[in-house]
Amino acid sequence: MSDSDVDLFVIGGGSGGVRAARVAAQHGARVMLAEEYRVGGTCVIRGCVPKKLLVYASRFRAEFEDAAGYGWTLSHSSFDWPTLIANKDREIARLEAAYTATLQKAGVAIVKSRAVLADPHTVQLADGKKVRAAHILIATGGAPSYGDPIPGREHAISSNEAFHLPALPQHVVVQGGGYIAVEFAGIFAGLGAQVTLVYRGENILRGFDDDVRQHLRMDMEKHGVRVLTGCKVAAIEQAGSHFSAHLSSGNRLSADRVMFATGRRPNIADMGLEAAGVTIGKNGGVAVDEYSRSSVPNVYAVGDVTNRVNLTPVAIREGAAFADTVFGGKPTAVDHTNVPTAVFSDPEIGVVGLTEAQARARLAQTDIYKAMFKPLKATLSGRDTTVLLKLVVDGSSDRVVGCHIVGEGAAEMAQLAAIAVQMGATKADFDATMALHPTTAEELVTMRQKSASYARAAAE
Ligand SMILES: Cc1cc2nc3c(=O)[nH]c(=O)nc-3n(C[C@H](O)[C@H](O)[C@H](O)COP(=O)(O)OP(=O)(O)OC[C@H]3O[C@@H](n4cnc5c(N)ncnc54)[C@H](O)[C@@H]3O)c2cc1C
Numbered sequence: 001m002s003d004s005d006v007d008l009f010v011i012g013g014g015s016g017g018v019r020a021a022r023v024a025a026q027h028g029a030r031v032m033l034a035e036e037y038r039v040g041g042t043c044v045i046r047g048c049v050p051k052k053l054l055v056y057a058s059r060f061r062a063e064f065e066d067a068a069g070y071g072w073t074l075s076h077s078s079f080d081w082p083t084l085i086a087n088k089d090r091e092i093a094r095l096e097a098a099y100t101a102t103l104q105k106a107g108v109a110i111v112k113s114r115a116v117l118a119d120p121h122t123v124q125l126a127d128g129k130k131v132r133a134a135h136i137l138i139a140t141g142g143a144p145s146y147g148d149p150i151p152g153r154e155h156a157i158s159s160n161e162a163f164h165l166p167a168l169p170q171h172v173v174v175q176g177g178g179y180i181a182v183e184f185a186g187i188f189a190g191l192g193a194q195v196t197l198v199y200r201g202e203n204i205l206r207g208f209d210d211d212v213r214q215h216l217r218m219d220m221e222k223h224g225v226r227v228l229t230g231c232k233v234a235a236i237e238q239a240g241s242h243f244s245a246h247l248s249s250g251n252r253l254s255a256d257r258v259m260f261a262t263g264r265r266p267n268i269a270d271m272g273l274e275a276a277g278v279t280i281g282k283n284g285g286v287a288v289d290e291y292s293r294s295s296v297p298n299v300y301a302v303g304d305v306t307n308r309v310n311l312t313p314v315a316i317r318e319g320a321a322f323a324d325t326v327f328g329g330k331p332t333a334v335d336h337t338n339v340p341t342a343v344f345s346d347p348e349i350g351v352v353g354l355t356e357a358q359a360r361a362r363l364a365q366t367d368i369y370k371a372m373f374k375p376l377k378a379t380l381s382g383r384d385t386t387v388l389l390k391l392v393v394d395g396s397s398d399r400v401v402g403c404h405i406v407g408e409g410a411a412e413m414a415q416l417a418a419i420a421v422q423m424g425a426t427k428a429d430f431d432a433t434m435a436l437h438p439t440t441a442e443e444l445v446t447m448r449q450k451s452a453s454y455a456r457a458a459a460e
Contacts, residue, residue: 013110017303042141171256208343266305278296313339369427370391399427
């Protein structure tokens with residue numbers, strides 16, 4: 001350790017890297033962090049935060065429409081995309097400065113440069129300078145992946161560019177079926193664009209509970225988003241300022257923007273990892289153990305670059321656990337079960353725990369409770385929408401092992417339900433909890449009838 005310039009070199013100033021660097025420095029380590037783009041990483045600069053701001057913007061349209069049923073007359077409303085983007089950029093710059101200040105206050109040296117491994121104890125910066133480190137943390141995150149090459153692929157944007165478009169497109173084709181695809185479909189549609197979502201699979205949001213997938217699709221279509229499944233964009237052609245997306249089904253869609261949200265890949269390319277002996281796992285990310293240690297004993301990796309659960313709070317938890325393990329004398333493994341997840345689509349989704357299909361595959365007996373109804377707010381507004389709440393219960397132990405919600409406030413509800421699920425609450429505990437009326441969430445503690453199928457609930 002004595003021949004090292006620093007105790008820890010962190011590559012990547014995103015959610016995982018920033019937290020790891022700060023906590024390690026607070027444990028007394030000499031820490032240097034390299035960031036090649038902007039401190040804050042994907043979440044702050046071009047992920048969760050700017051996305052949620054755009055989601056908020058997109059929801060005003062429905063609020064204005066709903067207000068009429070409550071007696072309001074709004075004389076005129078109009079939307080200005082450049083104002084939204086400028087205000088969003090100002091907030092992101094403020095957050096970037098706050099992250100930088102927090103690191104500096106903790107004593108972390110920040111280097112604005114790309115960094116790669118020269119060997120297991122040496123990091124090389126873009127200007128050729130080398131830094132010797134006792135420990136190295138790879139926290140380089142992920143980047144959009146565009147799938148198989150197709151003619152005209154260069155005309156498609158990813159979420160990175162979507163945050164900086166000069167104008168709101170009027171016709172948008174979004175390819176992808178994951179959370180980023182459905183969120184951007186909702187953003188563009190809410191702001192006034194005609195949106196077609198194209199997904200090669202049989203239904204959107206693979207990996208989510210089937211009822212949730214079906215419910216979201218139904219509501220998205222009700223709200224005007226065209227959803228085409230079982231096909232993909234096979235070619236993109238430019239015609240002046242417009243594009244033609246040729247689909248594998250033979251259809252052709254005209255759009256002023258084509259966005260690909262077809263997954264993300266870990267940032268491992270040209271990092272010197274393999275030469276340093278760092279093994280890449282089958283999932284395409286840096287292979288690590290439960291303490292985020294790679295195949296090289298002094299090299300660790302956290303966050304999206306490990307491709308475990310690619311969410312900000314997980315990256316943050318892994319970063320802190322790494323620092324506590326290596327510099328705090330407190331070995332800490334991260335539990336990746338019961339991670340709550342939200343999709344800020346229209347309508348919103350909040351989930352925690354097992355899907356019905358996962359529970360049926362793992363448990364001897366699975367009980368399902370669900371409610372589907374028109375929310376109170378939609379009665380006077382007349383909005384054509386329904387809420388879905390679903391509990392997945394282990395029939396043998398009575399434990400609630402999954403909670404799935406679609407509707408306004410779903411993400412906030414799921415965060416609180418996650419505490420109960422994480423604590424091992426039973427269905428009897430839910431039933432013993434007094435309802436809070438009138439809310440949507442009260443249905444979580446008042447469902448008494450086991451449910452058979454989605455089709456039946458939908459018909460009721
Ligand atoms: C559009 C979008 C929306 C999202 N929404 C949500 C959400 O609502 N909720 C949620 O929990 N998660 C969301 N995520 C995921 C979340 O952003 C990531 O899980 C999280 O940022 C991962 O943190 P990280 O530290 O692993 O990597 P990142 O935050 O990606 O940080 C990695 C950093 O490393 C830098 N870097 C890469 N290579 C090098 C190098 N060689 N040298 C120096 N620097 C380097 C990058 O510039 C980057 O700043 C979203 C992601 C996207 C793209």
